[in-house]
Amino acid sequence: MTSPQAANGLTIENISAGYGQALAIRDISLTVAPGQVVALLGRNGAGKSTTLKAVMGMLHLRSGSVSMDGVTVSNRPVHARARTGIGYVPEDRRIFTGLTVSENLEAGRRPADGTDAWTPKKLFDLFPNLAPARDRHAAQLSGGEQQMLALARTLMGNPRMLLLDEPSEGLAPVIVDALAQVVKTLKQEGLGILLCEQNTVFTAKVADRAAIIESGSLQYEGSMSELALDDAVRKRYLAV
Amino acid sequence: MLTGQILTGLAGASVLFFIAAGLSLIFGVTKIVNFAHGSFYMLGAYIAYTLTEAFGASGLGFWPSILLSALAVGMIGALAEITVLKPVYKAPPLFQLLVTFGLVLIIEDLTLLVWGPEDRLGQRAPGLSGAVELLGTQIPSYDFFLIAAGPVVLGLVWLLLNKTRWGILVRAATEDREMAAALGIDQRILFTGVFFLGSALAGLGGALQLPKGGADLMMDLTVIAPAFVVVVVGGMGSLTGAYVAAVVIGLANTFGVVLLPQATLVLMFLVMAVVLLLRPHGLFGQPERAERGHTPGAGYPAAGAMEKAIWSVVLIGALLLPLAQDDFILVLATDIAVAALFATSLHFLLGPAGLVSFGHAAYFAIGAYAAALISQQIDGPGMEIALASAPVLAGAAALLFGWFCVRLSGIYFAMLTLAVAQIVWSLCVQWTDLTGGDDGLLGLWPSDWADSRMVYYYLTLALSLAAILLLRRAVHAPFGFALRAGRDAKARAEAIGIDVMHQQWLAFALAGAAAGLAGALFVFSKGSIFPDEAAIPRSVDALVMVLLGGVGHLAGPVLGSAAFTLLHDQLSRFDQWRLLLGIVIILVSTLAPAGLSGLPAMIRAFAMRRRI
Amino acid sequence: MTLLDVQRLSKRFGAVSAVDNVSFDVARTEMLAIIGPNGAGKSTCFNMIGGQIEPDMGTVLFDGTDITRDTPQKLFRSGIGRTFQIAAVFQSMNVREVLQTALLSRDGRTASFLFPARRYKGEEADELAASVGLQDFLNTECRALSYGDLKRVELALALANRPRLLLMDEPTAGMAPDGRQQMMRLVRSLADKSGISVLFTEHDMDVVFNHADRILVLNKGQVLALDTPDEIRADPAVQAVYLGEEA
Numbered sequence A: 001m002t003s004p005q006a007a008n009g010l011t012i013e014n015i016s017a018g019y020g021q022a023l024a025i026r027d028i029s030l031t032v033a034p035g036q037v038v039a040l041l042g043r044n045g046a047g048k049s050t051t052l053k054a055v056m057g058m059l060h061l062r063s064g065s066v067s068m069d070g071v072t073v074s075n076r077p078v079h080a081r082a083r084t085g086i087g088y089v090p091e092d093r094r095i096f097t098g099l100t101v102s103e104n105l106e107a108g109r110r111p112a113d114g115t116d117a118w119t120p121k122k123l124f125d126l127f128p129n130l131a132p133a134r135d136r137h138a139a140q141l142s143g144g145e146q147q148m149l150a151l152a153r154t155l156m157g158n159p160r161m162l163l164l165d166e167p168s169e170g171l172a173p174v175i176v177d178a179l180a181q182v183v184k185t186l187k188q189e190g191l192g193i194l195l196c197e198q199n200t201v202f203t204a205k206v207a208d209r210a211a212i213i214e215s216g217s218l219q220y221e222g223s224m225s226e227l228a229l230d231d232a233v234r235k236r237y238l239a240v
Numbered sequence B: 001m002l003t004g005q006i007l008t009g010l011a012g013a014s015v016l017f018f019i020a021a022g023l024s025l026i027f028g029v030t031k032i033v034n035f036a037h038g039s040f041y042m043l044g045a046y047i048a049y050t051l052t053e054a055f056g057a058s059g060l061g062f063w064p065s066i067l068l069s070a071l072a073v074g075m076i077g078a079l080a081e082i083t084v085l086k087p088v089y090k091a092p093p094l095f096q097l098l099v100t101f102g103l104v105l106i107i108e109d110l111t112l113l114v115w116g117p118e119d120r121l122g123q124r125a126p127g128l129s130g131a132v133e134l135l136g137t138q139i140p141s142y143d144f145f146l147i148a149a150g151p152v153v154l155g156l157v158w159l160l161l162n163k164t165r166w167g168i169l170v171r172a173a174t175e176d177r178e179m180a181a182a183l184g185i186d187q188r189i190l191f192t193g194v195f196f197l198g199s200a201l202a203g204l205g206g207a208l209q210l211p212k213g214g215a216d217l218m219m220d221l222t223v224i225a226p227a228f229v230v231v232v233v234g235g236m237g238s239l240t241g242a243y244v245a246a247v248v249i250g251l252a253n254t255f256g257v258v259l260l261p262q263a264t265l266v267l268m269f270l271v272m273a274v275v276l277l278l279r280p281h282g283l284f285g286q287p288e289r290a291e292r293g294h295t296p297g298a299g300y301p302a303a304g305a306m307e308k309a310i311w312s313v314v315l316i317g318a319l320l321l322p323l324a325q326d327d328f329i330l331v332l333a334t335d336i337a338v339a340a341l342f343a344t345s346l347h348f349l350l351g352p353a354g355l356v357s358f359g360h361a362a363y364f365a366i367g368a369y370a371a372a373l374i375s376q377q378i379d380g381p382g383m384e385i386a387l388a389s390a391p392v393l394a395g396a397a398a399l400l401f402g403w404f405c406v407r408l409s410g411i412y413f414a415m416l417t418l419a420v421a422q423i424v425w426s427l428c429v430q431w432t433d434l435t436g437g438d439d440g441l442l443g444l445w446p447s448d449w450a451d452s453r454m455v456y457y458y459l460t461l462a463l464s465l466a467a468i469l470l471l472r473r474a475v476h477a478p479f480g481f482a483l484r485a486g487r488d489a490k491a492r493a494e495a496i497g498i499d500v501m502h503q504q505w506l507a508f509a510l511a512g513a514a515a516g517l518a519g520a521l522f523v524f525s526k527g528s529i530f531p532d533e534a535a536i537p538r539s540v541d542a543l544v545m546v547l548l549g550g551v552g553h554l555a556g557p558v559l560g561s562a563a564f565t566l567l568h569d570q571l572s573r574f575d576q577w578r579l580l581l582g583i584v585i586i587l588v589s590t591l592a593p594a595g596l597s598g599l600p601a602m603i604r605a606f607a608m609r610r611r612i
Numbered sequence C: 001m002t003l004l005d006v007q008r009l010s011k012r013f014g015a016v017s018a019v020d021n022v023s024f025d026v027a028r029t030e031m032l033a034i035i036g037p038n039g040a041g042k043s044t045c046f047n048m049i050g051g052q053i054e055p056d057m058g059t060v061l062f063d064g065t066d067i068t069r070d071t072p073q074k075l076f077r078s079g080i081g082r083t084f085q086i087a088a089v090f091q092s093m094n095v096r097e098v099l100q101t102a103l104l105s106r107d108g109r110t111a112s113f114l115f116p117a118r119r120y121k122g123e124e125a126d127e128l129a130a131s132v133g134l135q136d137f138l139n140t141e142c143r144a145l146s147y148g149d150l151k152r153v154e155l156a157l158a159l160a161n162r163p164r165l166l167l168m169d170e171p172t173a174g175m176a177p178d179g180r181q182q183m184m185r186l187v188r189s190l191a192d193k194s195g196i197s198v199l200f201t202e203h204d205m206d207v208v209f210n211h212a213d214r215i216l217v218l219n220k221g222q223v224l225a226l227d228t229p230d231e232i233r234a235d236p237a238v239q240a241v242y243l244g245e246e247a
Helices: A048-056 A078-083 A101-108 A120-126 A143-155 A173-188 A200-206 A224-229 A231-238 B002-030 B037-055 B059-088 B093-115 B141-163 B165-175 B177-182 B187-213 B219-234 B239-259 B264-278 B305-324 B327-350 B361-377 B382-405 B410-430 B453-476 B478-488 B490-494 B500-526 B536-549 B556-571 B577-591 B596-611 C042-049 C072-078 C095-106 C122-131 C147-159 C177-194 C205-211 C229-234 C236-243
Strands: A010-019 A022-032 A037-041 A061-068 A086-089 A161-165 A192-196 A209-214 A217-223 B131-134 B137-140 C002-013 C016-027 C031-035 C057-062 C080-083 C165-169 C197-201 C214-219 C222-227
Touching: A010 A048, A022 A037, A022 A048, A022 A061, A022 A192, A022 A209, A022 A217, A037 A048, A037 A200, A048 A061, A048 A078, A048 A086, A048 A161, A048 A192, A078 A086, A078 B177, A086 A143, A101 A120, A101 A143, A101 B165, A120 A143, A143 A173, A173 A192, A173 A200, A192 A200, A200 A224, A209 A224, A217 A224, A224 A231, B002 B037, B002 B137, B002 B141, B002 B165, B002 B187, B002 B219, B002 B239, B037 B059, B037 B093, B037 B187, B037 B219, B059 B093, B059 B187, B059 B577, B093 B219, B093 B536, B093 B577, B131 B141, B137 B141, B141 B165, B141 B187, B141 B239, B165 B177, B165 B187, B177 B187, B219 B239, B219 B264, B219 B410, B219 B536, B239 B264, B264 B382, B264 B410, B305 B327, B305 B453, B327 B453, B327 B500, B327 B536, B327 B556, B361 B382, B361 B410, B361 B500, B361 B536, B382 B410, B382 B500, B410 B536, B453 B478, B453 B500, B478 B490, B478 B500, B478 C095, B490 B500, B490 C072, B536 B556, B536 B577, B536 B596, B556 B577, B556 B596, C002 C042, C002 C197, C016 C042, C016 C057, C016 C197, C016 C214, C016 C222, C031 C042, C031 C177, C031 C205, C042 C057, C042 C165, C042 C197, C072 C080, C080 C147, C095 C122, C095 C147, C122 C147, C147 C165, C147 C177, C165 C177, C177 C197, C177 C205, C205 C229, C214 C229, C222 C229, C222 C236, C229 C236
Parallel strands: A037 A192, A037 A209, A086 A161, A161 A192, C031 C197, C031 C214, C080 C165, C165 C197
Antiparallel strands: A010 A022, A010 A061, A209 A217, B131 B137, C002 C016, C002 C057, C214 C222
């Protein structure tokens, strides 16, 4: 048994979840260690986003459990999971468009355990585009800036584990490169990241390990370098 | 004179703003349309009455009493939120609405128990009991105080929402509750806090108007319609909008009294109709966001053999009922037949059309009054002509009002239908020459051939059944398919050439006509008609019947109306029947959201879960 | 041989200029793709042509007729079929019923009470379903369909009035990669067979470069380039703001 204080990251054990009658994901098990980026790959509709939502508690688990740093969170409501250190950045960003950039950050703020907490100032250093827009309403931001804000807002909660859902979707390739730099920085600072992505170029830049979901079940898990060598798997599940 | 009117209007506007601001805040965050908000306003007045009677002789006792009343109402609101509303946050919006209406009934009866039936007159505010002369008119000093209080409270609440962390979290949750939770914001605390603040504002409104208008048991539902109007005209969720709208509506109200003494509410609702036609989301409102996880509308498969067999048995039972030779049973069965038609007509809007009407009683009442007036004018076949024309007239009224209503959607549509029903109700009360006002119209009995309980029962059964079958047919006909297409995916339906608004308009008229027939049948079974038939509780009765039966099935409204009529009959034998009915409504909404027609599926699902 | 002629189309939302002076044309039987980053104005442009949003300025000519402010209903009757980015068909119906509803609308029968809708032109609905490969799903409730199949239902709906122009907003979004190519091959063959032009937006560059005859690149509401796939791929301006070095 691990002690509750151990910073051993996110552990997902045999979770199943779904909408209505149907199960969208079955028996998914994964671990993400601090400082590690795990990419969840697979086709649209395979169950990647559902997995993240189930971890976050936005979808009721039919079975299985989720724990963060040894603490079981799967019986807790969404906000309590966030408070154990899991941060979620959804696919469609869901920034608060009626709030200013600064207010969006304030909405995400939660005190950190340690002293090295994120502040708006540090985040504006990380995302220079946001600084001049701090008093503007978030609705006026471009797609790329909105993605940055969504990430910055979640970082204000000082998470130790990030769930990133399709962060590069709909962004111009040049912005995607900038985003990859940020993700690498966060990783070096010890954040664990579970990443859903379709963009293979982006994934290859940042991920350490890959897990492939097909039809709601985990089909493959391995390091990114192993996956790069395994043509059969890539052909079968990723069609690349 | 004019100055006096304007100032009175502005003073009233402040009170209206306090109520509307609370309503708007609560709706913004919880997405609940809180019918009980008027009840909180009423409680504010009664509590302030008790406190100022005890301590209000001096300013030192009076003003703290007012503030204390607001705080007490805030606590009551928070308590109601924790005990009654929390369990239904995940239920469809209509159930939340019904739960708040259950609260209205409960608070009304409790207030009656505590303070008794007499109207209460409040203390004058110490130091402000005099009047000031302005341009030759005596203006009460207290009016000036109220006029100033509006912007002050607006400013304070604005500061709270924009300059505090709590306010930022409230605004964030107003936009996207689930995302707020994912950022670690505990919504339960936020919701309770918002309910406290919103209810306290309503309580403040009630307490502050006590010196002017006193406290009575009708305040709750009298104020709720103007408050809804203010929120909708200002734009859901906008505080500034609520203030501007309160001023506009407050003035319209005052001038309504002067210009149209027969129809004081008409002017106010006309203002609302015009604003909404020009700005469908109100003066300062944003388009509604589509709610996430919205439950798909029901499909209505053709009846199977089993269903047909059950209905045949029910029908044979209904035909054989007079054999029981019991007048009371026949009266009850006639009531059920009328209610079944009324509920089915509302279900046609709620279900296949996907239009949530809060004011369906309007068309029931129009049919009823039309039938009553026609049968009074015509000797001989008065009833026959009345029964034939009532649905036509009610349908025509629905065609007229529906043209405005279907231009709006969601909560705005619901509010406009409620407003229209309030216009109809106010005409029934105030146009005494025509409608007899509160005394109603009496002595309206069936033609001689139908003037026995049995014959009239058969007549009602036959006409209700025919109309219900027609509505059922409409659901399965091309008309109903195109209607459902518009409900399921509006843009998609329009892109295959369906004029969704037109389709909804016709559905609204059809439902209105059917409700009108139910109203006409009702008149001759009771022999009289009163304005109550157009009032909010009647519209809510119909909603309760439909939801009790279940929206997802065409048999729902028939089942629901039978159950509701029988239940109502049993409960009305008790003194505190409102309290009991309120509790029943809350329990049903909380425990059986699929209604009676959904029970078989619920039982099956339960059994499946047990097996797994 | 211009079928659709878009001239100086513009739309502002508050301070944001979503579409700014955009002009282009679609020739008969041509497949024209609109691409660009999120927020470039693709969807706004599309919704203005499809009648969902009213433009501030500009005109849209369809076969020489001004259709700029026509409602979606009217566009359908003029021969323009439309599919949506997020497939949303009538969830409470099965596939056959959905298509029957479209046929009822096409034939102007939506006000009728006279007969059950389920008895209306079932065979034609079945043929329509078969034309997009849904013959095995006629009695399946739409809420139980996979996303790819839902997209096919959308396509069948758009074809119900034998259109001359198809407007497809992200026709393959949300589909598996092999399904995407299959879908576009289907569109292509339908277009060739019936002489339909197709205007579509798309994020998947494989789909765009494999299937479009010409590509319109939007950026910040303005036209950045309009040319054949090969020219677009080589265009330095497009590479800078959109495609980046990988393309």
